[in-house]
Amino acid sequence: MAERVKTSGVERLTEENRKVMKDCNDQLMHWKKVEKDYESLQERLITLPDKLSYDVMVPFGPLAFSPGKLVHTNEVMVLLGDNWFAKCSAKQAEALVAHRQKLVKKKLDDLHKVMKSFRDKAEFTADLEKITDTAGDFVDIREVLSKDEEVTKGKPRVAHKPNSKPKEEYVLQLKEEQWEGEGGASQGGVLSETELWARLDELERLEEEQDERDRLDSTDTNGEDTTSSSSEEEKETETGSAVEVNGHRQCEDMSPASYAGRVNGVTGLALDGQDKDEEYEDEEEFSSLPTIYFSHTTEPKKVRINTGKNTTLKFSERKEQKDAKRKKKSVKCNGHTLHEHHKITTPADIYRVFVDVVNGEPVPRKSILKSRSRENSVCSDTSESSTADFEERRALYGHEEGAHSAASNGVTEDGRHAAISLYPNGRVEAFSGTVVEKDPLPVLIPHLTITPPALPTIPERKQEEVGSETPQEVPKRVSKFKAARLQQK
Amino acid sequence: MAEAIQRKLQSELEKYQQMQKDVNKSMSARQKLEAQLTENNIVKEELDLLDSQNTVYKLIGPVLVKQELDEAKATVTKRLEYINGEIQRHETLLKDLERKSEQHREILASLQQEYQRAQGIPAGKV
Numbered sequence: 021m022a023e024r025v026k027t028s029g030v031e032r033l034t035e036e037n038r039k040v041m042k043d044c045n046d047q048l049m050h051w052k053k054v055e056k057d058y059e060s061l062q063e064r065l066i067t068l069p070d071k072l073s074y075d076v077m078v079p080f081g082p083l084a085f086s087p088g089k090l091v092h093t094n095e096v097m098v099l100l101g102d103n104w105f106a107k108c109s110a111k112q113a114e115a116l117v118a119h120r121q122k123l124v125k126k127k128l129d130d131l132h133k134v135m136k137s138f139r140d141k142a143e144f145t146a147d148l149e150k151i152t153d154t155a156g157d158f159v160d161i162r163e164v165l166s167k168d169e170e171v172t173k174g175k176p177r178v179a180h181k182p183n184s185k186p187k188e189e190y191v192l193q194l195k196e197e198q199w200e201g202e203g204g205a206s207q208g209g210v211l212s213e214t215e216l217w218a219r220l221d222e223l224e225r226l227e228e229e230q231d232e233r234d235r236l237d238s239t240d241t242n243g244e245d246t247t248s249s250s251s252e253e254e255k256e257t258e259t260g261s262a263v264e265v266n267g268h269r270q271c272e273d274m275s276p277a278s279y280a281g282r283v284n285g286v287t288g289l290a291l292d293g294q295d296k297d298e299e300y301e302d303e304e305e306f307s308s309l310p311t312i313y314f315s316h317t318t319e320p321k322k323v324r325i326n327t328g329k330n331t332t333l334k335f336s337e338r339k340e341q342k343d344a345k346r347k348k349k350s351v352k353c354n355g356h357t358l359h360e361h362h363k364i365t366t367p368a369d370i371y372r373v374f375v376d377v378v379n380g381e382p383v384p385r386k387s388i389l390k391s392r393s394r395e396n397s398v399c400s401d402t403s404e405s406s407t408a409d410f411e412e413r414r415a416l417y418g419h420e421e422g423a424h425s426a427a428s429n430g431v432t433e434d435g436r437h438a439a440i441s442l443y444p445n446g447r448v449e450a451f452s453g454t455v456v457e458k459d460p461l462p463v464l465i466p467h468l469t470i471t472p473p474a475l476p477t478i479p480e481r482k483q484e485e486v487g488s489e490t491p492q493e494v495p496k497r498v499s500k501f502k503a504a505r506l507q508q509k
Numbered sequence: 510m511a512e513a514i515q516r517k518l519q520s521e522l523e524k525y526q527q528m529q530k531d532v533n534k535s536m537s538a539r540q541k542l543e544a545q546l547t548e549n550n551i552v553k554e555e556l557d558l559l560d561s562q563n564t565v566y567k568l569i570g571p572v573l574v575k576q577e578l579d580e581a582k583a584t585v586t587k588r589l590e591y592i593n594g595e596i597q598r599h600e601t602l603l604k605d606l607e608r609k610s611e612q613h614r615e616i617l618a619s620l621q622q623e624y625q626r627a628q629g630i631p632a633g634k635v
Binding site: 097100 | 588
């Protein structure tokens, strides 16, 4: 269609060109004739004074001639133009004619130039037609950009998952605080559509992970919350968040933040995840400014949670790490991640939410049940690990809080507070796994990992992780074994 | 509604056409003036070529009136100036007319749109 249009345009162009060239040609012919006339006139003027008089047949009107004589051959009346006449000698007349001839020549030259330019134009239009008709050597290069993709790619998500308002008061408080902090942070940060989209993606990923964790086995309500929150984020429904809130409450203190973010909508989304990250980060890094590397992991549902020591959470830590790195390292509420995972729709989800991040992997709380039996099921964590975790978390709590204040990250604080509040709930730590962070870096990442309900192995749980978890979860009882393990770390 | 718009459209169209005619007139007048300009230039140059010995005549109607060369030159020069002035005047007039016609064109376009819309609605209804 475009080609056709183009062709028609080209046709019209050629048509116009042809018209102009025709005009040019006509004028050219006219002036050539004039030039020839002047040449003959010049000749005549030269030969005229040769004789004193000429015998001529003088035309009498249109039908008659009469013999006569041409005298005063040297006297010529020249029309100068504009009704002006001048009597001149033949020689002077000749000079005038020469002068006029010059003008005519000039006009002819101009016409020739115009002709040439239009001929070139016509050639080009012909070429254009050829180009448009056939592929030719000219190719129209287009690149279709999907703005959204570009925009969201690599951009941290700003929006939080829509959180359902936390039901618990402390959660509420935290949420508000967190939300405000988050809001401020997020708003201060790159709160742009693109970022929100990125955040949404991250949250979705987290949610997926959470779901997977839930599916496999998850005593981590955190993870559950995260996933649930992620899913909620995806849906951006605040109603669902209510359920999540419950789970969140129990699991993470970040949930309030995340929920708050959810309530906010997009902004909330970003905040949530960030909150979670923050919390984790804070827990992990007490000394340094809490920075949360929030990254949504798009882990396929391959989370495998072993109840027991060797619980391994196989959700894509890497992805989380990536996301975390991508995400701004601003101290933000980790509630987001928490929220993502805290989508609690069933009691089992609760356990999923409570996940200890070990080495960047959410470690499901160890349950007393046999791992085999506990697989794909969520049990309450009454094992030592859970107690240990709980203790860890408690410890982390303090750290977090301290770090929080240092970081002056309102969001984190909120998360922490939420965590604290969560803990006091006396929630049994469903997740017996311990979140172990081997590196500081992964620690940051583990935020995400923690948040997703991926069940990390139950390795030692770092304080930060615990801290992050603590905010996520209600204070869990950590078994003495777990505590021992934690101490070992 | 559609009829009213149509009537308005018609009136605007007429006005615009009138404008266009004025523009054309002005344009043609200017072209004539330009031709005269060139002609008078040639006359001037050719008069320069002549000397006082030649007698210069001016054709006034059916009568050839003898003129002095200098007088002729002066006359031609004055005429040239006059023609230049006329051309300037016509140019400004042309510009003005162009502007006005542009405005009219816009009005016409908007009216046409309205008319189309009005027509579209009844057509839809139908």
